[in-house]
Amino acid sequence: MPTGVLDATGGEYTGYYKDAAGLAAGVECPGLRLMAVRSALLACMQPDFLPALLDADLPVDPRGRFPSRLLPDRRLQMVLDGADGVLWRTAWERCRSECAAMPGWDALFSGARTHAQCACPDDDRLWPIRAALDRALYAQVAALLDRERSPTLAYDGHRPLVPSVIEAVEAASPKTRGRMVLPDPSLSVVDEALDSMHRERLVLRRVGQDDPVVAGSPSAPRLRARWARLVDFVDDPTLRVVSGRRSQRHVFVAVRPAGRLLQQYVLDSGTAVELADRGDTPVAVIRRCDGLRADIDMVELSSPQELSVIVGSRPGNRGVVSCVSLSALGDHAWVRMWGGVLQRTTLFGLFDLDPIANFGLWRTEGRRVRYATSDVVAPGGIPMTVLAVRPDHLHFPLLLPTTRVTARLLVDHLRRNVPASREKPSLLSPRLRPQRRQLLAEVLTHLLTEEPWFDTMAYRTDDAAAHGNGAPQ
Numbered sequence: 001m002p003t004g005v006l007d008a009t010g011g012e013y014t015g016y017y018k019d020a021a022g023l024a025a026g027v028e029c030p031g032l033r034l035m036a037v038r039s040a041l042l043a044c045m046q047p048d049f050l051p052a053l054l055d056a057d058l059p060v061d062p063r064g065r066f067p068s069r070l071l072p073d074r075r076l077q078m079v080l081d082g083a084d085g086v087l088w089r090t091a092w093e094r095c096r097s098e099c100a101a102m103p104g105w106d107a108l109f110s111g112a113r114t115h116a117q118c119a120c121p122d123d124d125r126l127w128p129i130r131a132a133l134d135r136a137l138y139a140q141v142a143a144l145l146d147r148e149r150s151p152t153l154a155y156d157g158h159r160p161l162v163p164s165v166i167e168a169v170e171a172a173s174p175k176t177r178g179r180m181v182l183p184d185p186s187l188s189v190v191d192e193a194l195d196s197m198h199r200e201r202l203v204l205r206r207v208g209q210d211d212p213v214v215a216g217s218p219s220a221p222r223l224r225a226r227w228a229r230l231v232d233f234v235d236d237p238t239l240r241v242v243s244g245r246r247s248q249r250h251v252f253v254a255v256r257p258a259g260r261l262l263q264q265y266v267l268d269s270g271t272a273v274e275l276a277d278r279g280d281t282p283v284a285v286i287r288r289c290d291g292l293r294a295d296i297d298m299v300e301l302s303s304p305q306e307l308s309v310i311v312g313s314r315p316g317n318r319g320v321v322s323c324v325s326l327s328a329l330g331d332h333a334w335v336r337m338w339g340g341v342l343q344r345t346t347l348f349g350l351f352d353l354d355p356i357a358n359f360g361l362w363r364t365e366g367r368r369v370r371y372a373t374s375d376v377v378a379p380g381g382i383p384m385t386v387l388a389v390r391p392d393h394l395h396f397p398l399l400l401p402t403t404r405v406t407a408r409l410l411v412d413h414l415r416r417n418v419p420a421s422r423e424k425p426s427l428l429s430p431r432l433r434p435q436r437r438q439l440l441a442e443v444l445t446h447l448l449t450e451e452p453w454f455d456t457m458a459y460r461t462d463d464a465a466a467h468g469n470g471a472p473q
Helices: 003-007 014-023 030-044 050-055 072-082 085-099 105-109 124-147 159-172 189-197 258-264 269-278 304-312 332-342 355-364 404-417 434-450 462-467
Strands: 217-221 223-229 250-257 282-289 296-300 320-325 346-350 369-378 382-391 398-402 421-423
Touching: 014 030, 014 072, 030 072, 030 085, 030 124, 050 159, 072 124, 085 124, 250 258, 250 304, 250 434, 258 269, 258 282, 282 332, 282 434, 304 320, 304 332, 320 434, 346 434, 355 404, 369 404, 369 434, 382 404, 398 404, 398 434
Parallel strands: 223 296, 250 320, 320 346, 346 398, 369 421
Antiparallel strands: 250 282, 282 296, 369 382, 382 398
16 A cells, blocks of 8 residues: 555554554565564464463453463564564465465466565455465464563464453443444455445444444434424425525435434434335335434435425425435346436435445446545544445436545555546535535534444345334334
């Protein structure tokens, strides 16, 4: 990764990057270098005194109970001191002896006689051999630590200990209960690490003592919402659904999976039960809110015809602006029903699925991809970055509100792995036509005011059932 990507974040990660580069200074292949750093850090964090630490009464300071050479920081220093070119050349030979017969070796190291010549393309089909390479590199680092009288657990030796760790931490600190999740036993150690990365969530609201939260995620708030249906209105519905003032008046339509709505909002019990029965079926709602502290008004559109009536009435000065989540676009039957009328609105998308997986899909399909980033400040003073991405099969951008670091890393990944990707600042820049620029600002205002958090796990709504009781009565 170019250090400029990290320097652009303010430099807070540059020191860590330089330490990692020094750790694998003898590894010239970029793919193996990443694996070497990951394996070395994993080994340093897995001294074999962990079971003994669990037997102690927490909280306990291991620095006073165990030799310093067994502690992760000291182990990392020993690896930094001993990880020279000889170590990694030996590790390369070990990789060859243990993995060269595996499917995918030629794809990774075709024509490579030394570790400096490998290509290591990014391909999900190569994960089995990548996992084997990780184990071989881990064993090499563990051998170095063994020579320093600092033995190491087996590669996945930490996994049987996780339930005991969670139990011990929760007993010592009850406020952590529900925050830690057991690993999926079907995942490899590498896949487990990637899975945890995809669980990152940008939270826009601080959680108060009595605020409702997502089940199992005490730091992720749920917002209170009032639910209605358009067919329930007797009077002109635009009087209840129009957002903005004066020349900025408009109707905002959001499309999200039903399970996602249950995750993010506290609804009346009847609505919550009905949405739980819909699973991940997309739901179109008109949304409006009068401020950060106000409840959110949601008016469900039961059919494309209802949205067509709203569009035809030309409400406000800006008409209808819609934001459809990427997860909803995966429901092709729903898109066939709603796509025509949505294209009559000013359309934006929300990137709520794994970006890396989608980048890989677009590369495989040969898509041209345009992207842009813009730093913004969310209501409440939270600094963040919006990443806009538009593959050539969509005529509207997908918006991902995230941290600056994550946005930079995703852009770097896109540049390196999707050859037909190009920066297009006009996706988010002031060079947009004035009306389009104003509509983009309105969409971002709705997103940052009416959604409590953003992540890329829209299909992971297993905890939605926990919200079936709806709002407290």
